[in-house]
Amino acid sequence: MxxxxxxxxxxxxxxxxxxxxxxxxxxxxxxxxxxxxxxxxxxxxxxxxxxxxxxxxxxxxxxxxxxxxxxxxxxxxxxxxxxxxxxxxxxxxxxxxxxxxxxxxxxxxxxxxxxxxxxxxxxxxxxxxxxxxxxxxxxxxxxxxxxxxxxxxxxxxxxxxxxxxxxxxxxxAAHMIMVPNELLYMYTRAKQKGENSITWGRYMLGNAFNIRPIIRMHQGETEAIGKARGQEEGIRRLLAHAESCVRAGCLLTPDISVAYAGNIDEVRAWPAWQALAATAERAGVELMLAPMSLTVALNIGAGAFSIGYLSEVPPPFV
CATH class of the missing domain: 3.40.50.10170 (Rossmann fold)
Incomplete structure (x- = not known):
């Protein structure tokens, strides 16, 4: 062989x-x-x-x-x-x-x-x-x-x-959803690449009211699918969405991947992570928690948080 x-x-x-x-x-x-x-x-x-x-x-x-x-x-x-x-x-x-x-x-x-x-x-x-x-x-x-x-x-x-x-x-079936922390960083990076995931108007609004965009990548393309009042809320919603995927039984493979451009020990202490971990364990779903690669983080900034899963028909993000 x-x-x-x-x-x-x-x-x-x-x-x-x-x-x-x-x-x-x-x-x-x-x-x-x-x-x-x-x-x-x-x-x-x-x-x-x-x-x-x-x-x-x-x-x-x-x-x-x-x-x-x-x-x-x-x-x-x-x-x-x-x-x-x-x-x-x-x-x-x-x-x-x-x-x-x-x-x-x-x-x-x-x-x-x-x-x-x-x-x-x-x-x-x-x-x-x-x-x-x-x-x-x-x-x-x-x-x-x-x-x-x-x-x-x-x-x-x-x-x-x-x-x-x-x-x-x-x-x-590959979905990646992320929430940035540094809006100015991501706005400037997106502008350099000709993307509109964060426009000047979204940056100004987000900066003034502590709003963070929630961005999905699917089939190689990115789009804003929501917004959160602060990154903490955005992360909580991402983890809750991952938990809903597990509960719905819609995962194509028994895994969910999570990346954080920061200290991943912090992630393990979050109540939303612990809730996801408990649900995943009961369902036999493996959680893959990793620090975000520098190559990826360079495009979205320090403190960015993302989840990934494989699903043909995932539940809507709320």
Whole structure:
């Protein structure tokens, strides 16, 4: 049987302990701040300092996340992946949000062609097999698809089965809902990207009355679906919505993913989290709580909170 590795870029908000247990390999992003670069590898221990360095109070938005180019990705795979397995499935951030998927598909031929000698030296025969799949999701939504792919592999699915499942079922079922904390940060970032999830009018109104937008990402696109009086209320409603999904039995997979651009120990102390955890435990639903990747947090600011789930017909958000 071929040995198969699961790869995900650094925007995948899966807990590091779970990634390690499932053998998920992280493909890094570069973070550019002026003329300085750091690497986002989803190092959870480093994330609190990175939030302070690149997010908190940084209203000039000089930092940005940059995906590896084709040749850089080839080099990374050749150094870290191809000699250790026969096949890899790379599950990328939504192609509508990043050029990483395009760069990854462009790197397939070069990676396979350059893998032969390395694999031979490692005692492996044949060419390396690399499948690249656009999850259509980001952050916690992407993490849920990676989690389901790991289950499918454990049950004996092959690359074609997995591609079909993601492209026809999982991608369309992935929902991510988030509430920001720093409105000025998110307004400026959205303006730079040509998005209208937060307009100038919404920013001014939100700033004056402590209103936070509630934003959903589905099928690669974002839209504002509500508003909350303060981030605390927004977070409570997100967690209550996740609990309603569990109670309704509408989850496609038995998981809910949560990411927070702050100290996740705070999350565990919230009554709304504890209520969700109790409901999820009774229903056999796994909660995946992780610090938000720097790549994702750079777009929405420090203190942002998001949930993700897979559902074909979720209950309405209230």
């Amino acid at each position: 071929q040995e198969t590795a699961i790869l995900a870029d650094a925007a995948c908000d899966m807990p590091r302990a779970m990634m390690d247990a499932l053998g998920v390999h992280t493909i890094p992003f570069r973070i550019r701040a002026g003329d300085r670069f750091v690497v986002d590898t989803r190092d959870e221990a480093a994330l609190p300092d990175l939030y302070q360095q690149y997010l908190v109070g940084k209203q000039d938005h000089y930092a940005e996340s940059i995906p590896l180019l084709e040749r850089e990705l080839e080099d990374h795979l050749l150094r870290h992946v191809v000699a250790g397995c026969d096949r890899a499935i790379l599950l990328t951030i939504a192609s509508t949000r990043s050029k990483f998927y395009a760069n990854a598909t462009g790197a397939v031929v070069g990676t396979v062609a350059r893998s032969f000698k390395l694999r031979k030296d490692a005692g492996r025969s044949g060419l390396f097999d690399l499948t690249v799949i656009d999850t259509g999701a980001i952050g916690p939504g992407q993490a849920l698809i990676v989690r389901e792919v790991a289950r499918m592999l454990a049950d004996g699915a092959d690359g074609a089965d997995i591609s079909h499942a993601v492209e026809t079922r999982l991608r369309d």
